[in-house]
Amino acid sequence: MAVDIYRIILLLKSSSVFSQVSTDDLRQVALAMEEERYLVGEHIFDQGQFGDHMYVLQAGRVGISLRTGNRSECLAELGAGECFGEMNLLDDLPRSATAYALEDVIVFALEKQRLRQLILRCPELSLGIMRSLSLRLRDANLRNA
Amino acid sequence: MAVDIYRIILLLKSSSVFSQVSTDDLRQVALAMEEERYLVGEHIFDQGQFGDHMYVLQAGRVGISLRTGNRSECLAELGAGECFGEMNLLDDLPRSATAYALEDVIVFALEKQRLRQLILRCPELSLGIMRSLSLRLRDANLRNA
Numbered sequence: 001m002a003v004d005i006y007r008i009i010l011l012l013k014s015s016s017v018f019s020q021v022s023t024d025d026l027r028q029v030a031l032a033m034e035e036e037r038y039l040v041g042e043h044i045f046d047q048g049q050f051g052d053h054m055y056v057l058q059a060g061r062v063g064i065s066l067r068t069g070n071r072s073e074c075l076a077e078l079g080a081g082e083c084f085g086e087m088n089l090l091d092d093l094p095r096s097a098t099a100y101a102l103e104d105v106i107v108f109a110l111e112k113q114r115l116r117q118l119i120l121r122c123p124e125l126s127l128g129i130m131r132s133l134s135l136r137l138r139d140a141n142l143r144n145a
Numbered sequence: 146m147a148v149d150i151y152r153i154i155l156l157l158k159s160s161s162v163f164s165q166v167s168t169d170d171l172r173q174v175a176l177a178m179e180e181e182r183y184l185v186g187e188h189i190f191d192q193g194q195f196g197d198h199m200y201v202l203q204a205g206r207v208g209i210s211l212r213t214g215n216r217s218e219c220l221a222e223l224g225a226g227e228c229f230g231e232m233n234l235l236d237d238l239p240r241s242a243t244a245y246a247l248e249d250v251i252v253f254a255l256e257k258q259r260l261r262q263l264i265l266r267c268p269e270l271s272l273g274i275m276r277s278l279s280l281r282l283r284d285a286n287l288r289n290a
């Protein structure tokens with residue numbers, strides 16, 4: 001169990017969202033996370049659903065796709081250390097996109113209420129999430145231009 | 146002076162970023178803000194600059210435009226209560242867009258280090274900023290689709 005917590009803390013340290021969080025606080029985040037596995041092709045969540053978890057990708061690759069009408073477009077391909085699924089935990093709207101396994105994947109899942117508690121207890125986590133959202137918003141605006 | 150603080154607190158309460166922040170904490174935010182005025186056509190900040198303030202719009206309308214190559218595109222028109230200029234305070238990159246006065250405007254400006262101090266002291270403010278960034282990211286992704 002100790003090895004697992006250490007492995008999760010190392011993963012979180014490599015993630016842009018969690019990299020500025022102190023190791024003590026990361027230990028709390030790690031203790032609140034649950035490992036989940038998905039086979040290639042499986043959906044982790046679907047656009048339009050109300051979700052209650054955010055995810056940090058430990059192994060494998062995840063695709064994020066957006067469906068509009070009959071068209072589906074790949075927005076991003078994520079690798080180890082990247083976070084996804086946090087948006088609807090922050091704005092209380094349904095999932096804005098679908099996440100699916102491009103390979104067999106292992107993720108660490110963090111439940112919505114736990115995330116909110118951690119944000120309230122650990123402001124450095126907020127700065128990490130804000131920085132990550134801000135960078136993604138820059139990318140999206142540039143793709144629009 | 147008391148009237149001014151009260152006016153800023155009311156404005157912040159109407160803003161999606163600050164609406165969940167307690168009145169006591171909003172008082173701290175309001176005390177840290179400075180009023181600035183811009184005439185129609187004046188730039189509040191320019192894309193590519195490093196900025197050190199975020200803004201809450203008190204009166205008038207502000208345009209946000211993105212320049213790519215020789216082309217300039219209007220990304221958004223903002224009205225009273227809306228916030229802008231917070232992105233580069235969070236991700237330490239240059240301004241991602243230009244903000245300019247579509248009419249004579251009055252804004253309240255909050256300095257970067259003050260914003261960070263307030264985020265660290267007041268986690269509800271973080272949740273407000275994250276919700277706002279998340280909603281803007283949804284909009285940008287949908288415009289891309």
